[in-house]
Amino acid sequence: xxxxxxxxxxxxxxxxxxxxxxxxxxxxxxxxxxxxxxxxxxxxxxxxxxxxxxxxxxxxxxxxxxxxxxxxxxxxxxxxxxxxxxxxxxx
Amino acid sequence: xxxxxxxxxxxxxxxxxxxxxxxxxxxxxxxxxxxxxxxxxxxxxxxxxxxxxxxxxxxxxxxxxxxxxxxxxxxxxxxxxxxxxxxxxxxxxxxxxxxxxxxxxxxxxxxxxxxxxxxxxxxxxxxxxxxxxxxxxxx
Numbered sequence: 001x002x003x004x005x006x007x008x009x010x011x012x013x014x015x016x017x018x019x020x021x022x023x024x025x026x027x028x029x030x031x032x033x034x035x036x037x038x039x040x041x042x043x044x045x046x047x048x049x050x051x052x053x054x055x056x057x058x059x060x061x062x063x064x065x066x067x068x069x070x071x072x073x074x075x076x077x078x079x080x081x082x083x084x085x086x087x088x089x090x091x
Numbered sequence: 092x093x094x095x096x097x098x099x100x101x102x103x104x105x106x107x108x109x110x111x112x113x114x115x116x117x118x119x120x121x122x123x124x125x126x127x128x129x130x131x132x133x134x135x136x137x138x139x140x141x142x143x144x145x146x147x148x149x150x151x152x153x154x155x156x157x158x159x160x161x162x163x164x165x166x167x168x169x170x171x172x173x174x175x176x177x178x179x180x181x182x183x184x185x186x187x188x189x190x191x192x193x194x195x196x197x198x199x200x201x202x203x204x205x206x207x208x209x210x211x212x213x214x215x216x217x218x219x220x221x222x223x224x225x226x227x228x229x230x
Binding site for chain 2: 012013014015029042065066067068069086087088091
C-alpha cells in the first residue's frame with residue numbers, strides 16, 4: 001500500500017538532515033519542500049557544542065536511532081539551508 | 092484522535108496473517124513482554140505508506156528465516172495509543188518512531204530498526220536488516 005499523499009515531493013515522509021548556514025542542524029520528517037523552505041514534522045535540532053556534543057556526534061546517534069523530537073512542526077527557511085540529506089544515508 | 096478503525100484494518104490483518112500477536116492495550120503489552128525468557132520482537136505498525144508499506148512485507152519475509160524471535164507482537168501507533176505508549180516505555184532509550192521494530196532478548200532490547208532505516212527501502216532490504224539481527228540474537 002503506497003503513501004496516501006504522494007503529491008508532496010520525493011522527500012515527503014522521509015527523515016532528513018537539514019544543514020544550515022549557522023551552527024544549527026535539523027533532523028525531522030520532511031513534509032514538503034518548496035522554494036520558500038522545508039517543512040519538517042516531529043523534528044529536532046542541535047547546535048554545535050550543545051550538551052557537549054558536536055553536530056557530528058549528534059548526527060552519529062541520530063543515524064543509528066533517530067531523534068527525540070523538540071518540534072511537532074517547523075519550517076526551515078530556504079535562505080538558511082545549505083544541504084538536505086536523507087538521515088538513512090548517514091547510517 | 093485514533094485513526095478510523097476501518098482504515099487500519101487491512102494493515103492490522105497483514106500483521107496477524109504473518110503470525111504477529113496484536114497488542115491493543117497496555118495490559119496486553121505487559122503480558123507479552125512480561126516473560127524475560129527468550130527473544131521477542133515488537134513491531135510498531137503505522138498507517139503512512141511512506142515506510143510501513145515496505146516494513147510489513149519486509150518483516151514477513153524476515154520471519155521466514157531459520158533464526159527468528161520466539162514471539163512477535165505488534166502495536167499500532169495512532170490507533171492503540173495506550174498499548175503503543177506502554178511498549179515504548181520498554182525501549183525508551185530509543186527515540187520513538189513508527190513504523191519501527193525492537194528485538195528483545197531475555198527482556199532487554201538488543202536491536203532497534205527505526206523508521207528512517209526503513210524509508211525508501213524495499214521489502215527485501217528491510218528483511219535483510221531484520222534477518223541480520225535475528226541471526227545474531229535469536230540463535
